[in-house]
Amino acid sequence: MNALIEARNLHKVYKTDGVETPALRGANLTVKAGEFTAIAGPSGSGKSTLLHLLGGLDRPTEGEVWLDGERLDDKNAVERARLRLWKVGFVFQAYNLIPVLTALENAAFVLELRGRPSAERRERALAALAELELDGYAERRPNQLSGGQQQRVAVARALAAEPAVIFADEPTANLDSKTGLALIEYMKRLNREKGVTFVFSTHDPRLLEHVRRVVHLEDGRIAGEEVRG
Amino acid sequence: MWSLAWKNVRRGRGRSLLTGAAVAAVVALMMIMYGFSGAVVNGMFQNMTRSTGHLILRVKNADKIREFERGLIQDAPALQERLARALPGADVEAMLEVPALLAGEKRSRGVLLYGLEPGGRLMKEFVTKKLTAGGPPQDDGDWSAALGRALARALKVKVGDGVYAFVPNTSGIGAAAFTVSGLVALPESTMEARTAVITLAAAQELAAPNAASRIVIFLPGLVSPTQQGRLEQARSKLAPLVPAGFELLTWRQAEPAMAAILDMMTPLLLIYAVIFFVLAGLLVVNTVYLGLVERIREFGVIIALGADRWRIMRLVIIESLLLVLSGAAVGAALGGLAVWRMSHGFSLPGPLARQYAEFGLPVVMYASITPAQVALVFAFALLTALASALWPAWLAGRLEPVEAMRHVA
Ligand SMILES: Nc1ncnc2c1ncn2[C@@H]1O[C@H](COP(=O)(O)OP(=O)(O)O)[C@@H](O)[C@H]1O
Numbered sequence: 001m002n003a004l005i006e007a008r009n010l011h012k013v014y015k016t017d018g019v020e021t022p023a024l025r026g027a028n029l030t031v032k033a034g035e036f037t038a039i040a041g042p043s044g045s046g047k048s049t050l051l052h053l054l055g056g057l058d059r060p061t062e063g064e065v066w067l068d069g070e071r072l073d074d075k076n077a078v079e080r081a082r083l084r085l086w087k088v089g090f091v092f093q094a095y096n097l098i099p100v101l102t103a104l105e106n107a108a109f110v111l112e113l114r115g116r117p118s119a120e121r122r123e124r125a126l127a128a129l130a131e132l133e134l135d136g137y138a139e140r141r142p143n144q145l146s147g148g149q150q151q152r153v154a155v156a157r158a159l160a161a162e163p164a165v166i167f168a169d170e171p172t173a174n175l176d177s178k179t180g181l182a183l184i185e186y187m188k189r190l191n192r193e194k195g196v197t198f199v200f201s202t203h204d205p206r207l208l209e210h211v212r213r214v215v216h217l218e219d220g221r222i223a224g225e226e227v228r229g
Numbered sequence: 230m231w232s233l234a235w236k237n238v239r240r241g242r243g244r245s246l247l248t249g250a251a252v253a254a255v256v257a258l259m260m261i262m263y264g265f266s267g268a269v270v271n272g273m274f275q276n277m278t279r280s281t282g283h284l285i286l287r288v289k290n291a292d293k294i295r296e297f298e299r300g301l302i303q304d305a306p307a308l309q310e311r312l313a314r315a316l317p318g319a320d321v322e323a324m325l326e327v328p329a330l331l332a333g334e335k336r337s338r339g340v341l342l343y344g345l346e347p348g349g350r351l352m353k354e355f356v357t358k359k360l361t362a363g364g365p366p367q368d369d370g371d372w373s374a375a376l377g378r379a380l381a382r383a384l385k386v387k388v389g390d391g392v393y394a395f396v397p398n399t400s401g402i403g404a405a406a407f408t409v410s411g412l413v414a415l416p417e418s419t420m421e422a423r424t425a426v427i428t429l430a431a432a433q434e435l436a437a438p439n440a441a442s443r444i445v446i447f448l449p450g451l452v453s454p455t456q457q458g459r460l461e462q463a464r465s466k467l468a469p470l471v472p473a474g475f476e477l478l479t480w481r482q483a484e485p486a487m488a489a490i491l492d493m494m495t496p497l498l499l500i501y502a503v504i505f506f507v508l509a510g511l512l513v514v515n516t517v518y519l520g521l522v523e524r525i526r527e528f529g530v531i532i533a534l535g536a537d538r539w540r541i542m543r544l545v546i547i548e549s550l551l552l553v554l555s556g557a558a559v560g561a562a563l564g565g566l567a568v569w570r571m572s573h574g575f576s577l578p579g580p581l582a583r584q585y586a587e588f589g590l591p592v593v594m595y596a597s598i599t600p601a602q603v604a605l606v607f608a609f610a611l612l613t614a615l616a617s618a619l620w621p622a623w624l625a626g627r628l629e630p631v632e633a634m635r636h637v638a
């Protein structure tokens with residue numbers, strides 16, 4: 001079975017003011033379409049860096065990234081932006097939504113970037129909001145929503161665009177544990193019922209209990225992998 | 230994209246409002262300046278062409294010819310008639326300028342006798358409008374003459390007195406008696422001291438039967454020096470009728486100094502426009518730039534979601550356009566209203582009006598702005614919006630998504 005995502009020997013070294021920080025040191029990872037994968041590791045282990053490289057937000061210092069048959073690591077910024085637009089969904093830790101737009105407009109934003117007609121945008125965004133049980137909140141602004149609701153809008157935004165994969169980088173970090181767990185449950189349901197491929201990261205072991213595939217990251221290396229029943 | 234940009238413009242409300250207001254003020258100011266300069270330029274043009282006409286036919290280089298006879302258009306009525314027929318609606322008038330000696334009971338002076346058509350535009354301009362006593366010159370029965378006030382004073386004559394004109398060595402009768410019909414006030418005192426106006430018929434009989442020094446043509450509806458096309462059209466229509474040895478001058482050629490003054494307005498206003506719009510542009514740059522800096526994270530998210538460099542730049546430019554053009558629209562409305570009100574006639578404050586009247590500025594002026602000038606002001610606004618957005622847009626386009634999202638404001 002061909003992999004949706006393939007990372008080979010990923011290295012990433014950040015250089016700031018002459019100081020080199022190695023964030024990844026030879027990570028290998030394969031994700032198949034329809035999988036629900038957690039990247040687990042303590043803070044600073046390189047989870048964000050890995051997700052950024054897999055999603056084409058940044059380029060590795062060394063190594064290769066393949067996404068849906070396309071090689072990402074040698075693409076320039078404009079090409080990577082195009083690939084993200086059409087194939088990748090992102091949910092970030094915080095500051096994720098555009099504050100001047102309503103939940104509906106936020107959910108439709110990627111489709112707008114893609115230049116879809118407004119009727120289609122609206123329909124797909126409303127459907128995605130409904131999937132995350134945000135039916136009554138379409139016209140609210142982010143600042144009129146709770147943190148958990150905001151993150152669900154962010155998931156809906158990714159979902160509405162029907163990308164090949166959704167990366168969620170510590171989406172629960174700013175939420176209390178109950179709300180965080182609930183968000184993961186939404187994502188799992190979407191994965192189960194609609195076959196959406198998710199790769200999310202967390203440093204909270206409690207979130208991993210019912211996750212089928214967990215990849216452990218330590219010091220920029222894959223330290224192990226669990227696949228449960 | 231447009232709606233997001235508009236929402237962002239509205240988000241930085243105080244700043245946007247201030248900048249929009251500045252743009253509005255500049256646009257309104259420019260429109261008023263154009264309207265005002267239109268009033269001044271058109272006013273001066275109309276004032277001047279009332280006495281010079283729009284086109285002038287005369288002997289080639291007539292101003293350099295010393296000999297009276299050689300500077301004359303012989304058989305003027307026939308030529309005048311042909312010109313008038315070629316330009317229906319235009320007023321075609323002949324005038325005859327005769328250097329003469331004018332004598333009262335005790336004194337005499339060298340003067341220029343202007344022979345003008347009774348009831349014509351030139352008569353109205355030089356005499357009827359400037360009379361301080363009496364009436365215009367007549368030639369039915371007794372001949373009469375309107376004298377400059379200073380001339381009448383020098384000759385010690387008043388309305389009703391007799392004066393004698395001597396014009397030796399011409400083909401006319403050479404000498405005649407006139408009654409002083411009235412006194413005129415002329416803007417320049419030296420001119421007032423050597424000007425007397427008589428009828429064209431009297432001047433011709435006195436000095437040059439059937440002749441004129443120039444034929445002056447007034448075109449209908451020509452109210453602004455910007456109507457150059459209309460002028461050229463009339464000129465080329467008349468050109469074939471101009472006999473050899475004659476020249477047909479436009480008001481520009483006849484009054485080059487005035488033409489230069491009127492032409493100066495255009496570059497002058499352009500310079501003002503550049504200065505004002507650069508100042509407004511600095512505010513726009515500031516607003517757009519701060520809007521960018523405050524939203525670095527947000528731009529990071531938008532880039533992460535798949536917006537490429539060009540789209541990000543477009544977003545910044547659209548914000549600038551919306552900011553500037555909405556300001557410009559308000560400014561144009563206000564400026565347009567002001568110009569519209571001024572187009573019904575306005576005056577400068579009393580002392581100024583009197584002072585400028587000496588330079589040929591009418592007391593009551595009518596603001597006027599051409600569509601091209603409005604378009605120019607908007608083009609400036611547009612240019613300001615684009616130029617102001619360029620640098621912030623370039624910065625935004627270079628943002629790296631990961632770094633931008635990590636940015637702490
Ligand atoms: N932009 C950056 N510049 C410099 N160092 C960075 C940058 N991003 C991450 N790092 C460093 O790289 C390492 C891995 O960071 P990160 O991928 O954010 O880990 P995690 O998401 O697991 O907390 C850390 O030591 C972090 O300080």
Ligand SMILES: [Mg+2]
Nearest residue numbers: 047048049170
């Ligand atoms: Mg992280």
